[in-house]
Amino acid sequence: MTETYFYEPLKGHGLPHDPFKAILTPRPIGWISTVDAEGRVNLAPYSFFAAIATFPPMVCFSSDGKKDTVSNAEATGEFVYNLATRDLAWAMNETCAPLPHGENEMIRAGLAAAPSRLVKPPRVAATPAAFECKVTQVIQLTGADGEKRDNWMVIGQVMGVHIDPAYLKDGRFDTVAARPIARCGYRGDYAEVSELFEMFRPTA
Numbered sequence: 001m002t003e004t005y006f007y008e009p010l011k012g013h014g015l016p017h018d019p020f021k022a023i024l025t026p027r028p029i030g031w032i033s034t035v036d037a038e039g040r041v042n043l044a045p046y047s048f049f050a051a052i053a054t055f056p057p058m059v060c061f062s063s064d065g066k067k068d069t070v071s072n073a074e075a076t077g078e079f080v081y082n083l084a085t086r087d088l089a090w091a092m093n094e095t096c097a098p099l100p101h102g103e104n105e106m107i108r109a110g111l112a113a114a115p116s117r118l119v120k121p122p123r124v125a126a127t128p129a130a131f132e133c134k135v136t137q138v139i140q141l142t143g144a145d146g147e148k149r150d151n152w153m154v155i156g157q158v159m160g161v162h163i164d165p166a167y168l169k170d171g172r173f174d175t176v177a178a179r180p181i182a183r184c185g186y187r188g189d190y191a192e193v194s195e196l197f198e199m200f201r202p203t204a
């Protein structure tokens with residue numbers, strides 16, 4: 001058997017760049033809108049993002065350090081997931097700028113906001129789909145040594161789903177037409193969903 005390139009992350013990877021995020025690809029981008037206790041809007045991308053339950057539908061995102069999105073979600077108990085697409089890629093990237101707390105990244109990125117129905121944070125009006133979520137847990141992550149780390153996971157239940165009818169074809173969400181983007185590899189690497197293939201689960 002060929003010997004693998006093996007490293008233990010806490011001791012260093014020995015490569016020019018950390019391969020961790022280049023291996024775990026593609027990562028869907030949780031483009032998360034929140035408001036703070038004063039109602040000021042915040043929007044930021046999180047690629048440590050996943051669907052984690054079907055019924056009730058739940059999603060989670062995770063932050064390296066307690067960033068504004070986590071603080072706002074914790075303070076208000078609400079967030080909105082916006083689908084990041086190829087058409088919105090530039091704007092999505094603009095919203096990761098480290099603006100001072102309370103400054104609205106939607107405005108900086110030239111994005112119009114649309115009101116949500118069940119939660120206070122607005123949606124990105126131009127996104128093909130968005131989930132209105134209520135926070136169920138905010139968890140400070142613990143390392144293998146049992147020590148609390150400055151990493152924060154927010155779990156939310158999807159209470160409402162918006163779909164732009166332009167992306168509904170024969171009752172199915174047209175993923176390829178929406179062209180979702182995902183985070184890949186190293187600095188600046190992304191993938192775009194432009195093609196699907198079908199494979200069905202085996203029967204007994």
Ligand SMILES: Cc1cc2nc3c(=O)[nH]c(=O)nc-3n(C[C@H](O)[C@H](O)[C@H](O)COP(=O)(O)O)c2cc1C
Nearest residue numbers: 044045046047048062063064067068069096097098
């Ligand atoms: C595509 C993309 C994905 C990102 N994913 C994460 C992530 O998963 N966790 C994280 O802490 N920061 C992530 N960032 C960086 C945050 O978006 C950035 O720190 C932002 O300023 C946080 O904003 P906030 O303080 O308003 O929440 C990502 C940036 C980009 C462009």
